[in-house]
Amino acid sequence: MKKFIVPALLAAVTLAPAAATAEGKPITVELAYDKALLGSEAGAAVVLESIEAQAKEACSARSPVTNQPYVDRTCTKNIKKAALKKILNKQEVSGLSTAPAFARQAVTLVADAGQR
Numbered sequence: 001m002k003k004f005i006v007p008a009l010l011a012a013v014t015l016a017p018a019a020a021t022a023e024g025k026p027i028t029v030e031l032a033y034d035k036a037l038l039g040s041e042a043g044a045a046v047v048l049e050s051i052e053a054q055a056k057e058a059c060s061a062r063s064p065v066t067n068q069p070y071v072d073r074t075c076t077k078n079i080k081k082a083a084l085k086k087i088l089n090k091q092e093v094s095g096l097s098t099a100p101a102f103a104r105q106a107v108t109l110v111a112d113a114g115q116r
Contacts, residue, residue: 027075029058031083042100047087055079076089 020039031054037043059075062068091098 023060027058027079029055029079029083031055031079033087035087035091035094038087038099038102041099041101044102048102048105051080052076052082055083069107 006012031051033050034043035046037047044058055076056071058079060069061070061072088098088103088106
């Protein structure tokens with residue numbers, strides 16, 4: 001189930017990151033965001049929060065042993081990293097402004113992943 005932050009002007013990003021579920025299968029995720037919100041700091045914060053929530057939902061499962069819900073944090077981080085990178089690239093290609101907070105977050109996640 002997708003959660004939409006704003007019903008109007010939504011754009012979807014389809015990602016096939018290197019993230020995997022517990023079974024080791026690659027996953028594909030469609031994340032929804034409002035590209036018009038990315039121009040302001042407050043809007044960028046809303047988009048970042050929404051991407052985080054959607055990534056967590058995509059990487060959530062139930063433990064086969066205890067039937068308790070869990071979130072694969074590596075999967076979540078990989079999806080978020082891929083989404084931010086792709087969204088930032090789309091914004092630049094489209095010539096749309098992007099709030100510095102969003103750009104910093106995208107660069108920080110990509111740089112952090114490269115150090116490991």
